[in-house]
Amino acid sequence: MEIRKHAEQTPFTTKDGSTIRSLLDLSNAPVRNQSLAEATLLPGAETERHYHRLSEEFYYLLEGRGRMEIDGLETDVEPGDAILIPPGAWHQIRATEAMRFLCCCAPPYAHGDTYFA
Template structure:
């Protein structure tokens, strides 16, 4: 992403991409000009459970915008629906399962911003 002198962050045109986590990600905001946070949309297909993982030093917040699923954080499972929010502590083991009939979509707000090096597969 490119930032102009006025603090505007221009889109990078990357769009949605597949991850080894078994979901699609669209990064909405993740740049050097804003190290305190990043924002993305995750999309999990029907019947899929994401990879069990943790984020080192990163707190993640989910805000569901479509579908329903079961979020597991450190072995505790909770059903989530549209509008529900979850705060996942840094270092917590986490995954989400799409239990609905449409793709599960949610915003992922990370503080500080997400870096691939913070991702730890637990599988």
């Protein structure tokens, strides 16, 4: 059985600029096919526009509001929204309020699979 406590996972800043707390991923569990992390952005902050060649990604908003862009299409997002980011899709999220959301990646998130313009 693998259980990780939120408070015991150390936050870090990813290549795209968001603050991440890995909940279950290659760094802390015998994960094979996916990863789960919590991301936070302060009001006015945004991730750097990027894509992942391999990983399909889901965002699930827990708190705050913002603006999501995927391949040039933008929409407002709020708590309860689940967002699909296909592999190869350019994306960026911007917080209009302090934001907290879950990031699920399959295959697991890897810095080496994050690409910028």
